[in-house]
Amino acid sequence: MFPATRLSFLDHYLCDARPWGGLSGFRRFAVEFLYFGIKNARACLFAGLFFLSIFLVPRAGLLGLPRYDVLLVIALTIQIFMIWSKLETLDEAKAIFLFHIVGFALELFKTSGTIQSWSYQDFAYSKVFGVPLFSGFMYAAVGSYIIQAWRLFDLRIRHHPPYWMATLIALAIYANFFTHHYIGDYRWYIAACALGLYARTTVTYRPYDRDRKMPLLLSFILIGFFVWLAENISTFFAIWSYPNQLGAWSAVSLGKWSSWSLLVIMTFTIVCHLKHIKHRIFIPE
Structure with a gap:
């Protein structure tokens, strides 16, 4: 049996500066594209395994245990395995636990009797006020991806806004998920503020051995899109249901894409406060 430290061998190989030697032309494009895909798949390890289980676990459950x-x-098993195998540090696990709490609190509010934005129809022993405890891991999966991608792609952020401003926007995003049921939806005003705040911010990443750049806002939108796709798949398998999906499944509205992109900004802000990530963020004076 291999020791736990050997299980992170893939991470060391993927982060090796030039395992294939010098490249040019189409071969460089092919290798960089391949590495970009593999690194993203590795960063999605927790999310991928978790959502794969959503597809594979029958609605009736397994061995007498509800789904x-x-x-x-x-x-929990995936999370413990990632810590044991050194694929995730304890500090990163603490941050992911925070995502779980933040997400679970939102779930409690959104599924409450007075709001009923969506619901979990199936029975479970691990439900708390109608919300299954596993639901927080869906939010934690987004945080896990960002944390893992930061290491694997050697991410560096240029022209990041001051932390207090980024934190204020993140709090406004989270608060709006609650308050829009009472005082109106200010999502687009907050989004406009976020656009201005991150307009100059770029992310430098390394698929293989050369740095590439892209606007940070574009990464927020792209991640939000893939989370929206995952939400469509999850509702198709009746993990949870929106009111318009109770009779028959229908696609989740595109408006949810904007909500997920904003949630990604909030998640990114939490990740930015990890000590070993802060030194890769440049904030202009």
Whole structure:
């Protein structure tokens, strides 16, 4: 049996500066594209395994255990494995636990009797006020991806806004998920503020051995899009249902894409406060 430290061998190989030697032309494009895909797949390890279990676990559950409870056991097992195998540090696990709490609190509010934005129809022993405990891991999966991608792509952020401004926007995003049920939806005003705040911000990443750049806002939008796709798949498998999906499944509205992109900004801000990530962020004076 290999020791736990050997299980992170893939990470060391992927982060090796030039394992294939010098490249040019189409061969460089092919290798960089391949590495970009593999690194993203590796960064999605927790999310991928978790959502794969959503597809594979039957609605009736397994071994007499309801489906939501099985998903909770699987999520905890994946998380423990990642810490044991050195694929995730304890500090990163603490941040992911924070995402779980933040997401679960939002779930409690959104599924409450007075709001009922969506609902979890199936029975589970691990439900708290109608919300299965595994649901927080869906938010944690987004945080896990950002944390893992930061290491694998050697991410560096240029012209990041001051932390207090970024934190204020993140708090406004989170608060709006609650307050728009009472005082109106200010999502687009907050989004406009975020656009101005991050307009000059770029992310430098390294698929293989050369740095590439892209606007940070574009990465928020792209990640939000893939989370929106995952949400469509999850509702198709009836993990949870929106009111318009109770009779028959229908695609989740495109408006949710903007909500997920904003949630990605909030998640990114939390990740930015990790000590080993802060030194890769440049904030102009």
